[in-house]
Amino acid sequence: MPDMAAQLVDVSIDRTSPVPLYHQLSEQLCAAITDGRLQPGDPFENEVALSQRLSLSRPTVRRAIQEMVDKGLLVRRRGLGTTVANRKVHRRVALSSLFDDLSREGRAPRTVLLEHDTVTESDAAAALDLPPDTPLLAIVRLRLAADAPLAVMRNWLPPAYGDISRDELEATGLYAALRARGVHAVVAHQSIAARMPTPVERKHLRIRGTQPVLTMTRSAFDGAGAPVEFGDHSYRAEDYTIDLMVDER
Amino acid sequence: MPDMAAQLVDVSIDRTSPVPLYHQLSEQLCAAITDGRLQPGDPFENEVALSQRLSLSRPTVRRAIQEMVDKGLLVRRRGLGTTVANRKVHRRVALSSLFDDLSREGRAPRTVLLEHDTVTESDAAAALDLPPDTPLLAIVRLRLAADAPLAVMRNWLPPAYGDISRDELEATGLYAALRARGVHAVVAHQSIAARMPTPVERKHLRIRGTQPVLTMTRSAFDGAGAPVEFGDHSYRAEDYTIDLMVDER
Known part of the structure; x- marks a missing residue:
């Protein structure tokens, strides 16, 4: 016991x-x-x-x-x-990178690349305002902090960034790989929700018993309005909180 | 079957x-x-x-x-x-009122007041930057949309708004009651998370089987920096999504 x-x-x-x-x-x-x-x-x-x-x-x-x-x-x-409970990751809503945020906090981020493929996927294309048959780089990553699994992150990227390699994604964050190409996401639509994990998420996130995932989808665009990435991420809800500041002054 | x-x-x-x-x-x-x-x-x-x-x-x-x-x-x-699934409520992050948002969408909001008390609660006082022994109006409301339960909302208000009555809260939203007093929340810190429901939440939200709640805490202040309310809300995750726009241009 x-x-x-x-x-x-x-x-x-x-x-x-x-x-x-x-x-x-x-x-x-x-x-x-x-x-x-x-x-x-x-x-x-x-x-x-x-x-x-x-x-x-x-x-x-x-x-x-x-x-x-x-x-x-x-x-x-x-x-x-x-x-x-594990120490929670408190994430500000901003177009920052979970990899960079964890690094800054000394929490040893690590990425396991689960998928890296070129696909056509009409929902993801639509989220990026692209024609439905646009070939997209589809990646699925497991993000760990200090060796504890934290998030399953699915992202789709437009053809311009189709050269982002497996090695790059395992060595650093997606936003760092984009920055290295001079690309900066500055506008995004995000949706935050919660649900029970899928069997695949349970496995990768090592969710035992009954625990939900917090989900975030994000369509991000650069300063000229060109699509940068569509993301669909699932976080261990026990370990993750999204903080934000509303200022309507 | x-x-x-x-x-x-x-x-x-x-x-x-x-x-x-x-x-x-x-x-x-x-x-x-x-x-x-x-x-x-x-x-x-x-x-x-x-x-x-x-x-x-x-x-x-x-x-x-x-x-x-x-x-x-x-x-x-x-x-x-x-x-x-039920049609989801998509809520923009803004200092708006769920009651007003549901009304505008023709979704017949209704409030059941579960508690209405004056209390001292050091955590809530701290969230409002008030001394720990400040008497606060503590209210707990069940919010329904078209007779389907959507949220259990706990809120704490500083002494200045201790006169907000049961009748007012059952007839309208908290933010409308505050507006009627000339009070407008314009700045807030929010945290969004997810967890499994408590037994009380399961009962009020009529959650059968295994479904999480999406949670939001909010400390809201007026234009002069005076505290307006601290809220700790739980939403049926099946029916509720938080949308937001990030613009860093």
Whole structure:
């Protein structure tokens, strides 16, 4: 049982405080995750053990754990118990590259190229405002951060960028390969949604149990309005959040 | 069995065409959904029946159906068979109101007020840049579109808007209630993510089987930088997509 190895976090409960007991508990457990005493993937002490060790009622402990699950700090997996969640990737909405963002954060991005083909695909062509029979470079990449799978990324590129090679895509990000050709995407339509993973996504993203993917499609164009890429990406929802700033001043 | 009642869509397959058979099939089935021959919630003809009726192989039919599931046009539910998905709400990222957006589209928004309380909640206060013990108006609303549940919306408001009443919130949207007070949110930080629903969300959103929620948190401020609201919303992922435009020119 993974719970056997759970590290015990020092908790001090003040029964005279007006702060609810469950909240005192969850705050101290959250702090242990934030300051690194508990690490991503660590097994988490279970409800029964916590309630006995701290002489707290099971509903109190349950509520504290639920609060941490809701915040995304803990993950429950059937048959595997509760573990500390991976550190989430917070991505700003911008025409930046996940590869570059991960590199900057020191999170060792890696790409496994799954497909690299020339195809005709009318939906992708339409997303790029191109005729339906336009030959497109279709690539599928698995992106990992520090060896943990994070995203399955499908992209389609217009003929002008059909020379982007397998080697380039495994060595760097797509946007870096485009930059090397003097190409900069500056305008994009994006759609963000969520769904359950396909069997292929479950396999590549190593999704066990019941966890969704966050999806993003993007049609990106350069400053002259020429199509740059259409992307259809699936992210492990446990590990990925999209941040954005709305300013209507 | 729901499949019994599935409506048969006219499909003509051209075996001499270079277009793959599965794609010919999915395109014609998609068209039947887009033009309204198949309606949201309708049972969808199953793989066996389709392959027999059209003399197509089961893998061909399976691939066509999978393509439509991936596009969000069909929904598979354990024990219920495959049905045509609800028409998705496409929401632009903007400081607009879901209530107003649904009204404009003629989709009959309705609000069920689940909670309306004054609370202190340090996380919500922090999200609004307020001291942790600030009394906040905490509201929880279920939003429906044409009587189908779409979102569970939790919002916290600073003391200045603590007079917003139950009646107001059931009659209109939160942003309309704020507008009536001369308040306009113009800047916001948003985070978009996905997770499995909580039991309470499953109940209110009538989520059967395994379906995720798309989540959005938002801290919104007025033109002078004063806090307007902090929201933590969960949307039925099957029915909801967030669209946005990135323009870095």
